[in-house]
Amino acid sequence: MADVARVAGVSSQTVSRVANAFPGVNEETRQRVQAAMGELGYHPNSAARALKRGAFHTIGVITFTLSTTGNVRTLEAIAASAAEEGYAVTLLPVAVPTQDEVRGAFSRLGELAVDAVIVIMEVHLLDAARLALPPHVKVVVVDSDAGDRYAVVDTDQAGGTRAAVRHLLDLGHRTVWHLAGPEDSFAAERRTVAWRAALAEAGREAPEPVRGDWSAESGYRAGLRLAEQPGLTAVFAANDQMALGLLRALHERGRRVPEDVSVIGFDDIPESGSFLPPLTTVHQDFAEVGRRCVAGVLRQVEQDEAERGTTLVPTRLVVRSSTAAPGV
Structure with missing residues (x-):
């Protein structure tokens, strides 16, 4: 700056x-x-100007994994929404979802100079009362049950699940089997609880769920077991990727979809309409989740005050060709 001032013949203050x-x-x-x-x-x-003013126009994002469709699409939506607001995004993956790792991630983000933090952490770690995030941090948590302590943005997991189960029961299926997600996932637990509740409300028995890990391969392995169930006519898969593996397993075992078994997923990934048959599924509005996360943290930054409570983003059922009345 002093060199510019000398060449221009002005003071450094003018520069x-x-x-x-x-x-x-x-x-x-x-x-x-x-x-x-x-x-x-x-x-x-x-960076120097940001340090002087105390505002960095950067949002930190802590995430446990980028291997799931939901996390990737949520991150994409956050980045797009942040850019619209003139903010950059600093991503910090956490290798192992432990309390120490999460605290360490917050410390590292502090060193990287961010104005606020969005946490995409589907495991139950943030739900534990014993884990406290750094005080005074402006934070929004995605996919969690920590709304009594932090601002949370989540898809309406229960509402989407109920719509899926009701759709299958209304078609005439006596009950609905469940291909569940991993036990440590908050979203998977919400969907399993809502599935049981929807069947109970209809006076139907809930079969023992079969569990996968969100991947198509785990859906295939679970599907081989489900295909052997003689009374199986309908399956609600906790995500579309597992539903894809399930469709393959049913095909290999000679169980036609939807004539013999109806299959419904959750997420409405872009490829779900190209499955064979096209998949009936629950649509999640990841773009809206991203917008609400960014709006939430920026509101906290502007007001200089942390928020609490849960915001639910509605879901909707997308009916395609993988569901039908039993025996059709």
């Missing part, structure tokens, strides 16, 4: 005012300073 687009500098002086900046290859240091 600073030009660099920060402050008013009060006449046009001839502004052009002379900008020409000197170009000659010397000078660029204002945004």
Whole structure:
């Protein structure tokens, strides 16, 4: 800055005012300073300005895994929404979802200078009362049951599940089997609880769920077991990827979909309409989840006050060709 001031024949304060687009500098002086900046290859240091002002226009995102469709699409939506607001995103994956790892991630994000943090952590770690995030941090948590202590944005897991089960029962199926997600997943637990409740409300017995790990391969392995169940006519899979594996297993075992077994998924991934047959599924609005996460943390930054409570993003049932009345 001192070099620019010398070349332009002005004070360093004038250079600073030009660099920060402050008013009060006449046009001839502004052009002379900008020409000197170009000659010397000078660029204002945004990091230094952020440190001086105490605002970095960066949102930190802590996530446990990027191997699931939901996490990836939520992250994409957060990045897009942040960019619309003029914010950058700093991603910090957590290798192992432990309390120490999460606390360490917050410490590292503090060193990287962020204004607020969004946590995408589907395991139950953040639900434990013993885990407290750093005080005064502006945070929104995705997919959690920690709304009494933090601001949470979540898809309406229970509502989407109830719609899926009711759809199958309304078609005439006596009960609905469940291909569940992993035990440590909050979303998987919510969907399993809602599945049981929907069957109980209808006076139907809930078969023992078969569990996968969100992957198509686990859905295939579970599907081989489900295909051997003689009374099986309908399956609610906790996500579309496992439903894809289930469709393969049923096909290999000679169980036609939907003539013999109806299959419904959860997520409505872009490829679900191209499954064979096209998959009936519950649509999650990941873009809206991302928008509400960014809006939530920026509201906290502007008000300089943390928030609590849970915001649910509605789901909707997308009916395609993988479900039908039993025996059709």
